[in-house]
Amino acid sequence: MSKRDEYLEKVTVGKLEQLNGGVTLEEYDPNWPHMFEREAEKIRNALNGRSLNIHHVGSTAVQGLCAKPIIDIVLVVADSSDESSYVPALEAVGYTLRIREPDWFEHRMLKGLDADINLHVFSENTSEIEKMLMFRDWLRSHENDKQIYAQAKRELARQTWQHVQHYADAKTTVIHEIMKRILI
Numbered sequence: 001m002s003k004r005d006e007y008l009e010k011v012t013v014g015k016l017e018q019l020n021g022g023v024t025l026e027e028y029d030p031n032w033p034h035m036f037e038r039e040a041e042k043i044r045n046a047l048n049g050r051s052l053n054i055h056h057v058g059s060t061a062v063q064g065l066c067a068k069p070i071i072d073i074v075l076v077v078a079d080s081s082d083e084s085s086y087v088p089a090l091e092a093v094g095y096t097l098r099i100r101e102p103d104w105f106e107h108r109m110l111k112g113l114d115a116d117i118n119l120h121v122f123s124e125n126t127s128e129i130e131k132m133l134m135f136r137d138w139l140r141s142h143e144n145d146k147q148i149y150a151q152a153k154r155e156l157a158r159q160t161w162q163h164v165q166h167y168a169d170a171k172t173t174v175i176h177e178i179m180k181r182i183l184i
Contacts, residue, residue: 008165011101016163023157023167025066032060035071039117043075046093047086052076052124057132059153062139066150068164070116074132080123081106095119104128135175138182145178 001009009016036056044051058072059065077086087097090110095117099109105128108121122129139146152174161167 004166004169005163008163011099013097013100019161019164019167021160023068023161023164025153025157026069027066028062028064029060029069030063032067032071036061036073039071039073039112039119042093043073043090043119046089047077048089050077050086050089052078055129055133057120057136058118059149061136062146065139065146066153070118071112072118072120074129075119075121076124076126076129077121078124079106080108080121080126083108086121090119131179134182135179138178142181145181149174149178 033056040054040056043054053074053076055074055076056071057074058070059067060069060071075086079085081102083097083100087108087110091097094113095110096113097108098111099107101107101109105122105126107128110119110121111117112119139149149171152171156167156170159167159170161170
């Protein structure tokens with residue numbers, strides 16, 4: 001088992017799901033922003049004022065970009081390590097805690113049940129939030145980089161991956177290339 005797989009086993013809550021295949025990408029769906037808005041409202045209502053911000057991130061947040069049909073949402077809370085302040089309320093509306101990464105910005109990830117959602121939870125002022133928003137916004141306004149990213153995603157999606165996270169990790173090179181342009 002690789003060190004990355006050992007890490008995935010360590011941070012996964014419950015059983016680590018195997019993919020053992022390619023990744024399904026879909027062309028941009030104009031319903032994705034509406035799905036985000038519906039989930040964001042559900043999250044706001046469940047947390048009753050404890051959410052500091054909610055952002056639509058990832059490829060489904062970029063018009064015209066192909067994506068796995070999974071809505072990525074960033075939920076900003078006061079302290080993401082304080083799971084008791086938000087996880088029970090989210091579980092009550094159908095979310096399940098799947099990832100706990102205390103060594104990476106105290107990141108938590110929950111999965112939605114009635115829709116394919118990855119709900120990423122971070123504490124306020126976490127630098128990763130800014131990075132995710134910068135990347136999303138750059139792709140929204142820079143067609144060439146959006147196409148470079150889409151091409152890399154399509155090529156990688158055709159490969160066989162043991163876990164979806166391996167596909168995500170493989171995109172790191174192109175993401176870093178684009179981030180260099182963003183930060184100039």
